[in-house]
Amino acid sequence: MRNWAGNIIFSAASVERPTSIEQLQDVVRRAQRVRALGSGHSFNRLADTDGTLVSLADMPRIVEVDSAAHQVRIDGGATYTDIVGALHEAGYGLGNVASLPHITVAGAVTTATHGSGDTNRNLAAAVAALKIVTASGEIVSFQRGDADFEGAVVNLGALGIISELTLDLIPGYEIAQNVYVGLPVTNVLDHFDALMSRAYSVSLFTRWQGKAVDQLWVKSIAGGDPVPEILGARAADRAYHPIPDYDGNDCTPQMGVAGPWHERLFHFPVGHKASAGAEVQSEHFVRRADAAAAFAAIHKVQDQFSSALFVSEVRSVAADDLWLSTAYGQETIGFHFTWKPDWEPTLAGVKVVEAALAPLSPRPHWAKVFTLRPEVIRPLYPRLEDFRALAQRLDPDGKFRNQMVEKLIFADR
Template sequence: MSVPVTNWARNIRFSATGFHEPESVTELRRIVAQSSSVRVLGTGHSFNAIADTRGDLVSVARLPRTVELDERAGTVTVGAGLRFGDIVAELHGSGFALPNLGSLPHISVAGACATGTHGSGDGNGCLATTVQAVELVTADGELVTIGRDDPEFPGSVVALGALGVVTRLTLDLVPAFEVRQWVYEGLPAPTLRERFDEVMAAAYSVSLFTDWRTDRIGQVWLKRVTAEEAPESWLGATLADGPRHPVPGMPAEQCTRQSGAPGPWHTRLPHFRLDFTPSSGDELQSEYFVARPDAVAAFDALDGIRSLISPALQIGEIRTVAADRLWLSPAYERDAVAFHFTWRPDPVGAAQAVRAVETVLAPFAARPHWGKVFTTDPETVRRLYPRHDDFRKLLNGLDPAGKFRNEFVGRHFPVG
């Protein structure tokens, strides 16, 4: 079977010598046991070499499409290869919801959790915080389950695919709810600086979109669980007179419904609709998490280099993420503000902008998103994560021969 050539963004060319799409866990266990080097490919939405390998690349997309709802426990167990968009309608139809979703419903559940991917909201943790148990195939081909009562659980969820091949995840659920989405335009940057906490607390989920060119935030997306109406003017911003796309000039029909129309949680929390096929990878992405108290200072630092950011940028997004206890989560033990950058498909221009961003955010101990473009050196990354060495011990214990290590994992978590 031929190996996929590139990731979704086409900026990574895979080096794998074999590609497997097992249709059962038994088949997957055999593949892992017989291989000397394995990495797992999800939906390919990572923008660096985290999924690459010179050995066997394994997709879990064809494993049984499990969606097992436990109404009494308020949980669902899902197959690792499923996308969020594959499970949300069934959950909603049964009266349940996930508390948060990412911008795209097209990403795989396991891949998003493994990299600390997130939605937004002051009270919402990254998507991995809903995980109650992880089932995975370890280096010797054994199938193990690690639950919340296991002392190694906090290191086993956001695990970068380094501990094994995740086959199923059990997720916490909440009762289904409705959301109304409003978009405001032209929030003055001075107002954001002065009232940052108020802005980010204005809805269940808040996203700020900016091109880093002017003294105004281009769009503020408010996803509210209340029935309150939106005033025409808010903190100096103006209510949009119709649907908007985060990137000016792009068609708004690709986005989830706005203008305050109520709808199920899974049709409003993402920015984009499931039936919209994401752009064919004509972008690169980076993202950095700083501690919530540093939000305004970090914003000012980035604003000071807008001339270096904006030429390479399609759009930037600012979101908040609640603290958690997962060892490799970018929000580990600190409420975070995430500064996201969607770059133009120009690796050279993006690399120059990334270096500039990392330089000005360095004083704020900015943690890079594991699945996006970054150049932060491994020693700095080690210092950014207090449980780095604990994860390294866990990794060495579960995979002493380094079967699931690739260059990316080995660089950040060397053997020994």
């Protein structure tokens, strides 16, 4: 079994696909080592285990909208594809989504997956409550306001298997998406905040070549007509894909045509292939205040890695208070890289980017490729000790830990 990108072969001794909560509890109770597998879109060994890998794909799908509470209750195996249509039909929306709907909500939440937007927090921040099947098979519930809730949501799969989530909803809304091409790097550096705060969700896409950012994606809540130019970038005259050689018609509709949130806020639509397919991703997050410095630092070394790259995306993420969130306690900018599936140049490129960002103490995306050492990463999370204590309480024998989580989070205990 491999992950979506094909760069990881899982080392699980067995794979279980329970079809009921009772079966799931039984699998967990019996296992010595166990991890949940979502849709397998992570690029490192986070989901892996040498014990039992549990897929919740065959569990009964739950998408239960509570109109009084403005919330939805979903099961732990549901993907965004499974839920967004029903939410739209019920007149609701999610405030934020990632670039693609193919991933499970639980997998996104546990890894602090994010989209873009100055006021948009990580997807995990929409979680109002969750249920976790813990090591003994017992189900433990957490609700916002409970002690340890902020530690339980972004959990790297290390507390147990999420069987249920309750998400906050907002009223349904429409988005119009416009793309602008050829944004001078000098204007990015001089006007970074103005660019990113220009609309509900903004992304910069660049191959880090020359002196211009390839594309500026602007997703606005109301209105549709693009302005002819933004800071030297001109309005696109056709649909664009983030990877310039790919077909823009494989992406969500652009050219300012307004439509429902779930058909515009993702970059890649429900039912379509996302991104390049054969690729590897890395992403590092810096404080918002350091964004221009980070951009300049990467720009300075771009010739050392750009040939290994499909494309890179820069996004903003609002601060939250979830202990292991990459936006914990700070407004954040993510520097994402989609690398060609050629491991040596990719690894070299990741290291070049990490070295350039090192003075700014970047936090790596938990689900993507990084080489920063645990002793560099741990001090970036002030509540790490509290998370360890929570994990110790729910999983005293480390049933849900794997090599990667052990090394990253727990090794010196």
